[in-house]
Amino acid sequence: MAETPEGQQRTEPPTPKRLEEARLRGQVAKSADFTAAAALVGAAVLLAALSLPIARSLARLLEGYLRWGTTVQLNEESVWGLAWDFLYRLLLLILPPLALLLLLGVGAEVGQVGLRWAAKKFPQGLPLQTVFNPFVGLRRIFLSGRSAVELAKSLLKIVLLTGVAVHVLWSRVEELAQLGVIPIRQVAPLLREIALELTVKVAVVFLGLALADLFYQRYRYREDLRMTRQEVRDELKQTEGDPQLKSRLRSLLQQRLRRWMLQRVRQADVVVTNPTHVAVALQYTPGAMRAPVVVAKGADRIAEQIRHIACQAHVPIVENPPLAWSLYRSVEVDQEIPERLFAAVAEVLAYVYHVYNRAKAQRVLQGRQW
Known part of the structure; x- marks a missing residue:
């Protein structure tokens, strides 16, 4: 294990900031x-x-x-x-x-x-x-x-x-x-x-x-480029001490998560809307999933983006305000829907599959339990 001149062990992996500084030095x-x-x-x-x-x-x-x-x-x-x-x-x-x-x-x-x-x-x-x-x-x-x-x-x-x-x-x-x-x-x-x-x-x-x-x-x-624990603590203090940098990092993280979520709309089976204020994208693969999963959700401007991407990807959009609000308020992204919403979601999926895939509709209509 590498040591500093003071004898401290470099036990921690390099942080992104240290890697970027090394690149600027040509290392x-x-x-x-x-x-x-x-x-x-x-x-x-x-x-x-x-x-x-x-x-x-x-x-x-x-x-x-x-x-x-x-x-x-x-x-x-x-x-x-x-x-x-x-x-x-x-x-x-x-x-x-x-x-x-x-x-x-x-x-x-x-x-x-x-x-x-x-x-x-x-x-x-x-x-x-x-x-x-x-x-x-x-x-x-x-x-x-x-x-x-x-x-x-x-x-x-x-x-x-x-x-x-x-x-x-x-x-x-x-x-x-x-x-x-x-x-x-x-x-x-x-x-x-x-x-x-x-x-x-x-x-x-x-x-x-x-x-x-x-x-x-x-x-x-x-x-x-490994660091001592003290170097990591010092860098963390410097980073967290800058409010503008914290705000910028938080904004970048939110933008990245939002882009990732919107990209998953193309994989959805249906988008349930309010129809204008809320949009929730659901995905369900029989045999691979125990229950439908929320892959994206949003309100207002994000809901509009979800509907726009769904139209481009030919993902069915169903207007169901009560179900849309229930999903939006009670289920987070990448979570399965709760059991109390199984029946309502099953009806929506059965309708979509009946229109786009009759074979899949029959599997859903056999029972509303996943």
Whole structure:
């Protein structure tokens, strides 16, 4: 368990406020190996899909230059022109795959931590020679408690990736030994096949290592941000001491709960209304529920929103003022209706099912007990 310099145990998980402050400092849970593995997987896919078209285009390009060299007098100016033209056409061939790999790497990086500017990434008030001093970074790497873990990870990657490469090449040693005697046209396809097999197997192993490292980095990130009980109490005092912040948090929570409740109206079987002041949405699944459940309810403006969503989702709306008021006053959201309302609700559901689903109506009308 991590300790503070004062010897206090960090036993509490980080609060949302502490996590947000860490993100503002640029302290996030990410794995450089995962980004590299994503790029390697992309390289394997591109090699499988584009290596033949690129090789054929390059062969035609070289063939054209060889023919051109037999018809043009070679001098310094023509050779330089040929070289620049070849470089330009070569870049046109390889830049699109490289751009795709770059986008894949950026996407893997952003996918881990999101896209956010770390306003406090660089320490305030420190000279640039301290911030960008490489010896400070090296000292932090080799003298930190994680150096043994990082060294073990590096050695494991070297051993596994080297083992995969040796295995692939050893399994093809007889074919590689024939490179000097087989026809020249068979050399390129053979090398492409070996390179593709090597890239795919290395990518698979490296991706597995990268996923393990990603989970480890997220675990270490949460552990590093753990708090003492005193830190949690101090943060709670600071948060609760701000009336505006408390009001804003309460408002955000109410809005989130209201949106969640209104989304569930689409799952309701019927909406019982006042018809204008109150609306209650009921859901009942025979066999899965003991009794109908209130999935949403509200008055005035919220009732209007419930009716509007019900119309959009084609949920039946039934006007029954006494039942609507009884449900609104006596049943909370996500609660089953009380037994005294079974009969009234059964009649409403039976009517709805009779109109929309006769088979379900028969099951309801067999008895008003759930």
